[in-house]
Amino acid sequence: MKYKISFIKPNFPSSDEIVADYSEIVSSNWFTNFGPKEQSFSKKSAQFISSDVYATTIANCTLGIESAIAELLKGDRKKVLLPSFTFAAGAEAILRSGFEPLFIDVDRKSWQPNIEQAEQILTESDDIAGILLCNVFGVGNTNITEWEKLASKFAKPLIIDSAAGFGSKYFDEEKVGTRGDCEIFSMHATKPFAIGEGGLVVSKNEKLIRRIREWQNFGFGTNRQVQQIGTNAKLQEINAAIGLRQLDKFDERLKGRRATLKLYKQLLKTDKYSFQQNDENSTVPFASVVLASQDHAAAARKALAEAGVEARQYYEPLHLQALLSRYVDPAVNLEATEFIASRIISLPVHDNMDEKDVQYIAKVIRDHEV
Template sequence: MNPIPFLRPQLPSLEAIGAYYRLAEEARFYSNGGPCERLLRERLSDHLGGVGCVPVHNATSGITIAVRAVTDAAGTGDRRFVVMPSYTFVATAGAVRMLGYEPLFIDVEPAAWQMDGEALTDVLTQRGTEVAAVLGTHTFGLPPAAKVQQGWQEICAEHGVPLVIDAAAGFGAVDDTGTLTGRDQAPHVFSFHATKTFGIGEGGLVTTLDADLLERIDALHSFGFVQGRLATYAGVNAKMDELHAASALAVLDGFDEILRRRREIAAYYREHLEPHGFAFQTGAAGGTWQAGYLVAPDAATRAAVLSGAAAASVGVTAYYDRPVHRHPAYADAPVHGGMTVTDDLAARALALPMANDLSEQERQRVVEVVLDAARGR
């Protein structure tokens, strides 16, 4: 049988990209907010219901800019820490380290794997005057329930600490009320990396409904310019060029179908694996499914599945199996409270193959391999 890779990215065809890129060629305008980038802003804003959009060259820069914007606006930039969950990708912590802040890690909750609201309340109650910002994450691109998001906002507001959301894989995700991720005052940062469901190669997006923050973010991603070439802020160059903007426009044309296919594959995984003790995130149906994320019943089952899948050439892997606070680069960063849930999830985490064109036969084979390995351990 042919191998099934973990991820099989699929970008738009050159023909589809070229239909938009000709706008840049005709204008001889290839970066600095050319016709493709301007059109992309408009279409992304329309897609999200009128939110302010700033395309960026990657999401890590987007996080850096968003955190800088909110701390400048809130006057908290001279504080030491940025609170974040450890059950995330290392880029979340790396971005704030590059700004000179120290990550302050907290636990996640066990059902939806999102930043624990009680832990957030506790750390801000005890150390809020030391916290420059909270960098919440939408784990695996899935937004928490609306009440959970509201709780994060309320506790941050109570302590005068700004909130940024790293929603990297979450463009197109919806919460339990059906609301699209990114429609918020708090800046949300999305990744358009090739492996994401909305994949263009390299790229990202920062969104906000706050007009002041939108101006700051827009300026910071383009050398600090607000009007003409007057640098109002100390910014960087994080602009999205025209070729990647054209790619994003082409992705957007077929994005609803991409989401439908991936959610259908994920529903199949859930239907056939949940009865056997494998668990998915609460609210997972609204996710974008960069991969098939789940946890095994126990660590031994996870090990058996990984071994069996490797022998069958099926790309099942462990994702977030090493929390950020256990990476050497961040082992010296402070942890507030216990990491019981984070460590438990990391010991059982699995990720199943996903692709826009994953066939029915392939998804059946993935499930068979997982269940055979689990039964035979």
């Protein structure tokens, strides 16, 4: 179905720019396997986040999570804590790595994983291998220091899925990408920072990043012998070239996205609407709003579709999905996840969105208040 206002509108380099990059790649005769574009893009992405992190590209965020699990989760413990209110990739990476997800709830206000519940589980269970924290919707969790303390108290690795958050900030002066054992980003075409398919693993631990570079190249060490059981998850030169071009324009695009979110918030300002804590410092992949009632949410979703607006209902909680529901621990309360998921609407955000479109969308939602 063709919408009048699409949910996302990726901005890619022009065909002339891509042709120029491709010519360089052909001249260098180096198409993949950590070529000059990839090396430069890994380095510049790390610098974009902070002067004290290391980074490696990877084929996508899902494989980035798998690589971190392979490097960090050791021993016989089977379960990995992660919020049910996230995208399926994390749970799938956990299962494909031979562990099991243990779903936890989110906090009603921040929509971020519930730290008190995590602490209780860690206190009571002896079977937790690690934590896959998610920066929900790419928004930096302002409780991040408490999470680091918790992980350290129980000696558990803290892997952070920050998929949409390349460019988000935890606090005014600190970008997402600097915390936990490592953070993983997606650079999928649908993300604010898009290169097609691609991901990035970032850490203060240089050795971890080196190991993940080996892991994604069949586990080969410098002598091209298998040093660990890895896989093939490298990023191609052409995607890295796109990434280098995207970096140049990204700050400006982020400003546009944040201005759009601000306008949505101004137009939906009553107690019938709540937005996520710290979303103003995020990359704003879309604008998510929780409505006061399920009836209003259902009416607004229907009205938006009829008005030609493509909105989404992120996330479909993992614990409610048939194939994943078998991992639910009935003792763990997931009430806030269900509350938020049944009332949320994710609204379109583009790099340079017309204010009139935002006003139109907000009016459709307000006109269907119940």
